[in-house]
Amino acid sequence: MRDVTNEMKLEMARIERIKSEISHKETQLLQGAGGVQEDILHLRKNFWEDVTVNTDEPDDLIETHASIKQQAEMLAERERSHGQATKQIKTLSKLKNSPYFGRIDFVEDSEEQVEDIYIGIASLMDRDDQEFLIYDWRAPISSLYYDYSPGYAEYETPTETIHGEMVLKRQYVIKEGKLKNMFDTGITIGDQMLQEVLSNQANQQMKSIVATIQKEQNEIIRNERSKTLIVQGVAGSGKTSAALQRIAYLLYRHRNSLQSSNIMLFSPNLMFNSYVATVLPELGEDNMQQDTFQKYMERKISRRIDVESPFEQMEYVLTEHQHSHYKQRIQNIDLKSSIAFKDIIDQFIENLSNAGLVFRHIKFRGELLLSAEEIEHHFYSLDRAISIPNRMELVAAWLKKKLRQFEKEQVTKDWVLEEVELSDKETYLRAYRKLQNEQRFEKDTFDDFEQEQALLARELVKKKFKPLYKQVQAMRFVNEFSVYRRLNQVLESIEGYKEVGELTQEYLNKGVLLYEDMTPYLYLQDRLKGKSIDPLIKHLFIDEAQDYNAFQMAYLQYLFPHAKMTLLGDFNQAVYAHSRHKTNLLEEFHEEDQARIELTQSYRSTRQIVEFTRSLIPNGEAIKPFNRSGLLPVVTEIDEKNSIYEHLKGKIMKLKKANHETIAIICKTEKECKEVMDLLGTDLKIKHITPKTQDFERGILVLPIYLAKGIEFDAVLIYNGSNKNYGSSFDRYLLYTACTRAMHELYVFSIGRKSKWIEAVPADSYIEE
Numbered sequence: 161m162r163d164v165t166n167e168m169k170l171e172m173a174r175i176e177r178i179k180s181e182i183s184h185k186e187t188q189l190l191q192g193a194g195g196v197q198e199d200i201l202h203l204r205k206n207f208w209e210d211v212t213v214n215t216d217e218p219d220d221l222i223e224t225h226a227s228i229k230q231q232a233e234m235l236a237e238r239e240r241s242h243g244q245a246t247k248q249i250k251t252l253s254k255l256k257n258s259p260y261f262g263r264i265d266f267v268e269d270s271e272e273q274v275e276d277i278y279i280g281i282a283s284l285m286d287r288d289d290q291e292f293l294i295y296d297w298r299a300p301i302s303s304l305y306y307d308y309s310p311g312y313a314e315y316e317t318p319t320e321t322i323h324g325e326m327v328l329k330r331q332y333v334i335k336e337g338k339l340k341n342m343f344d345t346g347i348t349i350g351d352q353m354l355q356e357v358l359s360n361q362a363n364q365q366m367k368s369i370v371a372t373i374q375k376e377q378n379e380i381i382r383n384e385r386s387k388t389l390i391v392q393g394v395a396g397s398g399k400t401s402a403a404l405q406r407i408a409y410l411l412y413r414h415r416n417s418l419q420s421s422n423i424m425l426f427s428p429n430l431m432f433n434s435y436v437a438t439v440l441p442e443l444g445e446d447n448m449q450q451d452t453f454q455k456y457m458e459r460k461i462s463r464r465i466d467v468e469s470p471f472e473q474m475e476y477v478l479t480e481h482q483h484s485h486y487k488q489r490i491q492n493i494d495l496k497s498s499i500a501f502k503d504i505i506d507q508f509i510e511n512l513s514n515a516g517l518v519f520r521h522i523k524f525r526g527e528l529l530l531s532a533e534e535i536e537h538h539f540y541s542l543d544r545a546i547s548i549p550n551r552m553e554l555v556a557a558w559l560k561k562k563l564r565q566f567e568k569e570q571v572t573k574d575w576v577l578e579e580v581e582l583s584d585k586e587t588y589l590r591a592y593r594k595l596q597n598e599q600r601f602e603k604d605t606f607d608d609f610e611q612e613q614a615l616l617a618r619e620l621v622k623k624k625f626k627p628l629y630k631q632v633q634a635m636r637f638v639n640e641f642s643v644y645r646r647l648n649q650v651l652e653s654i655e656g657y658k659e660v661g662e663l664t665q666e667y668l669n670k671g672v673l674l675y676e677d678m679t680p681y682l683y684l685q686d687r688l689k690g691k692s693i694d695p696l697i698k699h700l701f702i703d704e705a706q707d708y709n710a711f712q713m714a715y716l717q718y719l720f721p722h723a724k725m726t727l728l729g730d731f732n733q734a735v736y737a738h739s740r741h742k743t744n745l746l747e748e749f750h751e752e753d754q755a756r757i758e759l760t761q762s763y764r765s766t767r768q769i770v771e772f773t774r775s776l777i778p779n780g781e782a783i784k785p786f787n788r789s790g791l792l793p794v795v796t797e798i799d800e801k802n803s804i805y806e807h808l809k810g811k812i813m814k815l816k817k818a819n820h821e822t823i824a825i826i827c828k829t830e831k832e833c834k835e836v837m838d839l840l841g842t843d844l845k846i847k848h849i850t851p852k853t854q855d856f857e858r859g860i861l862v863l864p865i866y867l868a869k870g871i872e873f874d875a876v877l878i879y880n881g882s883n884k885n886y887g888s889s890f891d892r893y894l895l896y897t898a899c900t901r902a903m904h905e906l907y908v909f910s911i912g913r914k915s916k917w918i919e920a921v922p923a924d925s926y927i928e929e
C-alpha cells in the first residue's frame with residue numbers, strides 16, 4: 161500500500177524541483193534571446209551601412225544584390241531564432257504553471273528498472289540534456305498513458321514495439337505551480353478527473369483535452385497510416401477536440417516538414433473559428449489555417465456573382481414551402497449534390513472539346529481587338545488531343561502575342577499623342593533623364609522633344625495594356641459563366657431535369673449562383689482553365705463532414721489529390737437538405753486507403769440529457785452517456801404564443817441565478833430568432849447570433865440551429881419544439897442537433913402539442929411541466 165500523504169509530499173517536492181529547473185532554463189533562454197534581440201536591432205539599424213552599394217557597372221550591381229541578400233538572410237535567421245526562443249519561453253511559462261498532468265511507471269520487458277514517465281504539454285530535459293524530466297504528451301511512450309491501465313502495456317516507436325508492464329498510472333491537477341489534487345487510476349483514464357473537467361461551465365472557447373484523452377480518441381489523434389481518416393462520432397463525443405489535438409500531434413511528429421500553414425480546417429461557420437482558436441496556442445502550437453468551405457470556394461470564382469450561402473439555402477428549404485418553385489429547388493439540390501451530376505459535367509466537357517465553349521471579346525478603349533468568335537476559332541483550330549486547360553494556355557500565349565502587336569500599333573494613335581501632350585513638365589523631365597541614362601542622346605541633337613514624346617507614348621500604352629495582359633493571364637477570355645448556363649440548357653433536354661435546368665438559368669440570369677450550384681460551377685471552371693489548387697495544404701480537416709454532399713467531397717478529392725484528409729462528422733446531425741437521406745457518414749465516399757473510426761460515447765452532456773436526446777433518433781440506444789449526473793430535461797407545452805414570453809424569461813432568470821455563463825435559445829429559423837428578439841431582446845440582454853457573427857461570447861444568445869453546430873452551451877432552451885415545427889423526419893435531426901448542444905440543462909418549450917419525436921421519448925427521461 162502506498163502512503164498517500166508521503167507520496168503527495170514527494171510529488172510536491174518534485175514539482176518544486178522541476179519549477180526551479182524551468183526557471184534556470186528561462187534565465188538561460190532570456191539571456192540568449194537578449195543577445196539575439198540586440199543583434200536584430202543592430203542589423204536593422206545598420207542594414208545599409210553594412211551593405212556595399214554600387215550600381216555603376218553591371219558587375220557592381222550583381223555584387224550589390226548579393227550583398228543585400230546576404231544581409232537580409234542574416235537578419236531573417238536572427239529573427240527566426242528570436243521567434244523560436246520566444247516560443248520556448250512561452251512554453252516554459254506554461255509548464256511552470258502546470259508542469260505535467262500524468263505519470264506512468266513502466267518496466268520494459270527484459271529490464272529491471274522502473275522508469276517514471278511524467279507527461280505534460282511539452283518536453284523538458286534536465287540541465288545536462290541527459291534525462292527527460294517531462295515527456296511531451298505526443299512522444300511515442302506517452303501513448304501508454306492514453307491506451308492502457310496498469311498491467312501489461314505496449315507502445316510503438318518509429319522502429320519497434322516496446323512491451324512491458326505499467327505499474328502505476330497517476331493524474332495530477334496542478335494549477336499556478338501547486339499540486340491541487342492527484343489520483344491513481346485503475347481502469348480508464350480517471351473518471352474522476354474527467355468528471356471534474358466535464359462538470360465545468362461552458363467556455364467561450366474550446367479547451368484542450370490532453371490530460372484526459374480517451375483511448376479511442378487517441379487512435380484518431382495518432383493515426384498516421386491512412387490517407388483518409390473518417391470519424392463517425394455521436395454528438396459530443398469529442399470529434400472536434402480529437403481533430404485539434406491531432407493537428408498538434410502531427411505538427412510535433414513532423415516538425416521538420418510540416419508547418420501550421422500546411423494544415424487547413426474547414427469549419428461550419430465563422431463563429432466556430434473563434435470558438436476553437438485557442439486550443440492549439442494553449443498547446444504551444446500555431447493555429448492551422450481555418451476557413452469555411454463556402455468562403456474558401458467563393459474566392460475561387462473568377463467572376464463576380466452573388467453566391468447564395470448554405471445558411472440562405474437552409475432558410476429557403478425550411479421556410480419557403482409555399483414558393484412556386486419549391487419542388488424544383490429541392491430537385492436541384494438533390495441533382496447538383498450528386499455524383500450523377502459530376503458525370504453529366506464530365507460528359508459535357510468531353511463534348512466541349514469539339515465545340516460549344518464560350519469566349520469573351522477583348523476590347524481596348526471600347527474598340528474590339530479580338531472577337532470572341534476569333535478566339536473560339538483559334539481554340540478549336542488547336543490539336544484536339546490536347547486537354548482543354550492546356551489549349552487555354554496556348555490560347556493565352558497567342559493572345560499575349562497579339563496584344564503586343566496591338567500595343568505597338570497604338571503608340572502612334574492620336575489619343576496617345578493627345579494624352580502625352582497634356583503631360584506636365586516633370587513627366588517630360590523624367591523622360592529626358594531616362595533617355596539620357598539609356599545614352600540615346602547624341603549631344604545637342606534637335607529631336608530631344610520627339611524622343612521624349614515617343615518614350616512617353618510607349619510608357620502610356622504599356623500602362624494601359626497592363627490590365628489586359630493580366631486578364632489574359634487569368635484566362636478571363638473564357639466565359640465559364642455562359643458555359644455553365646449552357647450546361648443547364650443541356651439539362652433541359654435530359655429527361656426529368658428540364659425544370660431543374662430552367663430554374664438554375666432563371667437564377668443565373670439574375671446573377672445569382674445557388675449554393676448547390678457553387679461546387680459544380682467551380683468544378684466546371686477548373687476543368688476549363690486548370691485547377692487552382694493550394695499546393696501548400698498537406699492535411700485537410702473537415703469538421704461537420706456530414707454537411708458535405710457527394711459532389712463536394714469528390715471535388716475536394718479532385719482539388720487536393722495529395723493531401724491527407726481527416727473527416728469528422730455525425731450522420732444524425734445531417735441538417736442540410738442534400739444529406740437528409742443518409743444512414744451512414746459519407747457512405748458514398750471511397751478512397752483506396754481509408755480508415756473509419758467510430759465514437760459512441762458522449763462526453764458533453766449529463767447522463768440525463770444524453771438519455772433524452774438519444775431517444776429522439778433511430779438506433780439512439782447505441783449512444784453511451786458518460787456517467788455525469790444532472791437535472792432531467794424539462795418539456796413545457798404552452799397554449800398560446802403570447803405566454804411563451806413569461807416562460808422563457810422565468811427560466812432564463814433562474815439559469816442566470818444558477819451561474820450558467822452561456823445560455824442559448826435555439827430556434828429553427830432566422831424568423832424565429834427575430835421573434836425571440838422582439839419578445840425578449842430589450843428586456844434581457846440577449847445577443848442575436850447571425851451568420852456574420854465572428855466571436856462566440858458568453859451570455860444569453862439567440863441563434864438558429866445551423867449556427868449552433870459544433871458549439872456547446874451550459875443550458876439550452878428550445879424555442880418551439882412543437883409538432884408543427886418539428887414534425888417531419890427531417891426535423892427530427894434538427895431537433896436532435898439542437899438539444900445535443902446542452903451540457904448541463906435542457907428545456908424544450910412547445911407552442912401547442914410537442915413534437916412527435918419527443919412523444920416517443922420514454923416518459924421517465926424528462927419532466928413535463
Ligand SMILES: Nc1ncnc2c1ncn2[C@@H]1O[C@H](COP(=O)(O)OP(=O)(O)OP(=O)(O)O)[C@@H](O)[C@H]1O
Pocket residue numbers: 354357358367369372373374377393394395396397398399400401402730763764869870871872900
Ligand atoms: N477526452 C476528453 N476529455 C475531456 N473533455 C472531453 C473529452 N472528449 C470530449 N470532451 C469534451 O466534450 C465536449 C464535446 O466535445 P467536441 O465538441 O469535441 O465533440 P464533437 O463530437 O465535435 O461534438 P458535436 O458533433 O456534437 O459538435 C467538449 O466540451 C469537450 O471538451
